[in-house]
Amino acid sequence: MKTASLRKQNGLILFIALVVLLLMSLAAVGLVKTMDAGTSVVGNLALKQTAVAAGDRGFEAALAWLEAQHKTNPALFNANQASLGYSAVRPNTPTGDAAWFKNDSTWSNAPVAHSLDASGNPVSSTADDLGNTVRYLIVRQCREAKAASPDHCLISVKPADGARDSSNCKKSNGADCSLDGGNEASLGKLATIRSVYYAIYVQVSGTRNTRTVLHSLVAQPL
DSSP: OHHHHHHHHHHHHHHHHHHHHHHHHHHHHHHHHHHHHHHHHHHHHHHHHHHHHHHHHHHHHHHHHHHHHHHHOGGGGGSOBGGGTEESSOOOOTTTHHHHHTSGGGGTTOOBOOOBOTTSOBOSOSBOTTSOEEEEEEEESBSSSSSOOTTTBOEEEEEEEEEEOOTTOBOTTSOBGGGSTTOGGGSOSEEEEEEEEEEEEEEEEOGGGOEEEEEEEEEEEO
């Protein structure tokens, strides 16, 4: 009787040991998957931060181009310049800008914002040391490709540092208001600065086939 009872107990202990071993194995597998998921999340966050940091290079290049053309060739803004990554009008898409900048063909002619070497000169490689390639597009916030005006463009107006426009202001005797000895009542309305808005889109193509699109809105004086 005792021998049979011991045999039954030995079989029960083996069964319990196998169950415990199975549970420990499942727990180990779950822990490994959790660690892998955590590592993947951290890696993705690092890639995102790297892309955002690289995107600053695209904004700087786009702003430099805008300022340079504004000084030397402002008429260029009145027409599309596909080879330069510039559009004088907003994209005409049913869903707005999102469908436009998600299309690969949109970026085919977009200029590359090259990284700089230690001397501040652009490097020849399109990708930086982290494998990010930065491209930018500039879109004027207008409905028509012609000289910017409030009737078809998004334009801001602000006072010109307190200056007054007396060019169209004449006193009853025909004298210029600016010669009135500083009499504010006759100096005419405040002079204003008009600026047209431009949307800058930056695409960062990085490692693991990642793509990040950044967007900013800037105003450039007319």
